[in-house]
Amino acid sequence: MNAVIHLICQGETLANRYTRFPANDELxxxxxxxxxxxxxxxxxxxxxxxxxxxxxxxxxxALGLRGxxxxxxxxxxxxxxxxxxxxxxxxxxxxxxxxxxxxxxxPGGESIAAIISRTSEWLSRxxxxxxxxxxxxxxxxxxxxxxGLLDAPLSAFQRIDIAPMSRTILTSTGNRWNICTLGEKL
Numbered sequence: 001m002n003a004v005i006h007l008i009c010q011g012e013t014l015a016n017r018y019t020r021f022p023a024n025d026e027l028x029x030x031x032x033x034x035x036x037x038x039x040x041x042x043x044x045x046x047x048x049x050x051x052x053x054x055x056x057x058x059x060x061x062a063l064g065l066r067g068x069x070x071x072x073x074x075x076x077x078x079x080x081x082x083x084x085x086x087x088x089x090x091x092x093x094x095x096x097x098x099x100x101x102x103x104x105x106x107p108g109g110e111s112i113a114a115i116i117s118r119t120s121e122w123l124s125r126x127x128x129x130x131x132x133x134x135x136x137x138x139x140x141x142x143x144x145x146x147x148g149l150l151d152a153p154l155s156a157f158q159r160i161d162i163a164p165m166s167r168t169i170l171t172s173t174g175n176r177w178n179i180c181t182l183g184e185k186l
Contacts, residue, residue, distance in 0.1 A: 006134045007142045007168040010059040023083035027058045035062035042134045051137040072122035073137040079109025103154040112157045120148035
């Protein structure tokens with residue numbers, strides 16, 4: 001039997017709305033309203049994994065899903081930049097911001113390589129699952145999973161766009177994971 005994992009990108013957060021670095025933000029009111037009108041067909045008995053952040057849990061609840069919180073799916077740690085406006089960091093700490101765009105860790109935070117490593121570990125750990133399953137996480141986590149899955153250079157992470165409330169589908173026959181759909185709107 002084949003395995004399918006639906007990677008659902010959580011809804012728009014307040015950090016997205018106000019162009020800030022994430023800091024465990026809630027969903028925007030617009031996202032909450034839109035998610036409450038959506039349906040996702042996940043079969044009974046499917047595993048559902050959730051990032052630990054509130055937005056992922058709110059997304060799951062709005063879609064009528066409950067699942068296991070998994071630390072490997074956590075939003076990247078933005079360190080000292082968490083909650084700060086991106087424009088402020090670009091202005092006040094331009095050199096560090098450009099290093100971050102080149103995949104370095106933000107001050108006190110997590111590097112792109114570390115994010116890819118932990119998400120790849122989670123995906124490898126679930127290589128033996130069979131059937132349809134679902135994971136709800138941020139766009140950054142899904143970008144890391146895709147970058148790791150493709151064994152792409154770290155710079156690819158910054159070149160993948162994953163919209164809020166979209167679905168990326170991975171399939172496996174047990175030997176390896178493949179990308180079936182990337183960033184499909186729910």
